[in-house]
Amino acid sequence: MKTPLFVSGLTSKSSAELVGRARRSGYCVFGETLASSLGRSMSGVPKGDRIYCITSPPIRESAETPRQLMKSLAYDDLQLTGSDNCTFNKEHKALGKGDFTKIPNGVNGVEDRMSLVWEKGVHAGLLDPCRFVAVTSTNAAKIFNIYPQKGRIAVGSDADIVIWNPNATRTISKDTHHHACDFNIFEGMTVHGICEYVLVRGRICAERGNVRVAEGFGRFIPTPVRPPFVYDIIEGKVQSQPEEQHEEKQNGNVAKRFAELDIQIPVQEPISAMLAGNLAMPAEGSLCSTPSVRGRVDGKRDLQESSFSISEELDRSGVRACIKVKNPPGGKSSGFW
Numbered sequence: 001m002k003t004p005l006f007v008s009g010l011t012s013k014s015s016a017e018l019v020g021r022a023r024r025s026g027y028c029v030f031g032e033t034l035a036s037s038l039g040r041s042m043s044g045v046p047k048g049d050r051i052y053c054i055t056s057p058p059i060r061e062s063a064e065t066p067r068q069l070m071k072s073l074a075y076d077d078l079q080l081t082g083s084d085n086c087t088f089n090k091e092h093k094a095l096g097k098g099d100f101t102k103i104p105n106g107v108n109g110v111e112d113r114m115s116l117v118w119e120k121g122v123h124a125g126l127l128d129p130c131r132f133v134a135v136t137s138t139n140a141a142k143i144f145n146i147y148p149q150k151g152r153i154a155v156g157s158d159a160d161i162v163i164w165n166p167n168a169t170r171t172i173s174k175d176t177h178h179h180a181c182d183f184n185i186f187e188g189m190t191v192h193g194i195c196e197y198v199l200v201r202g203r204i205c206a207e208r209g210n211v212r213v214a215e216g217f218g219r220f221i222p223t224p225v226r227p228p229f230v231y232d233i234i235e236g237k238v239q240s241q242p243e244e245q246h247e248e249k250q251n252g253n254v255a256k257r258f259a260e261l262d263i264q265i266p267v268q269e270p271i272s273a274m275l276a277g278n279l280a281m282p283a284e285g286s287l288c289s290t291p292s293v294r295g296r297v298d299g300k301r302d303l304q305e306s307s308f309s310i311s312e313e314l315d316r317s318g319v320r321a322c323i324k325v326k327n328p329p330g331g332k333s334s335g336f337w
Helices: 013-024 035-039 047-053 065-074 090-096 113-122 129-143 228-234 243-261 273-278
Strands: 005-010 029-034 080-082 161-171 190-200 203-207 210-213 295-298 308-315 318-325 334-336
Touching (some): 013 029, 013 065, 029 035, 029 065, 035 080, 047 090, 065 113
Parallel strands (some): 029 080, 210 295
Antiparallel strands (some): 190 203, 308 318
């Protein structure tokens, strides 16, 4: 019980349940599931196309598995989402048509991971936006000991920021994705939640579907051993919940959350009252959409050349980070907290 364990690539309901059971029994174990298994099942995939979805661990047959895995993320049986991205063209996959062992192993996932988690999690009512950030970013930074350099927006942390449009939609397609392959396992799926801008250390590296790459700008990030997030509880530096409270939580609150997560939410229902109340939703016809071509702009673009700036403002609560638009239509600046 004193040795932490990280289990990657969980794709079945039963494996997620085992990790959750171990965590509730006091073991220090963390679990990760994958975009491919959150985004689709093998149910409904034509027999002739199944070869293109071969990966391991496999995408499961049951149409209910993606929802069950998302529930496991919601009540913290699983903590992370990965992509395990490894793409091949159809001709490569076809090499194994007569011999299963010759099928190249792997599918796409990295480009669509964030939108899939938003669509199947937040938009479906299973996750709130804070949990979305945790399972896609913050938890990984803590577990692999690069927090708060990564996984947090704060003074002293790297200015790695995603400008997220929760209401915009796009349709995933092999014709518009940026993968160098000729099929997409999520083909035709419409998802809510679009990344409009990505800033890496304060510099824009992706903008409305165009990748802006500066050669040599990448940086190696070491991951020191013994992350405090994992070992402080094991070593008694942080007190865990008393056993009585732990049992009460498991017998009461968790059961309640199971029941709440079983509520069927209509597809047409808006993402959440909280989101709608606190975030300005763009009008239809947002400029953010799946790019019509694989966009890539050579060279770099930083904040001096962009329409964004990062500033800090102090109030009674302390420091708050603000992303401001400079000189928008109308001549006034607007801030988003």
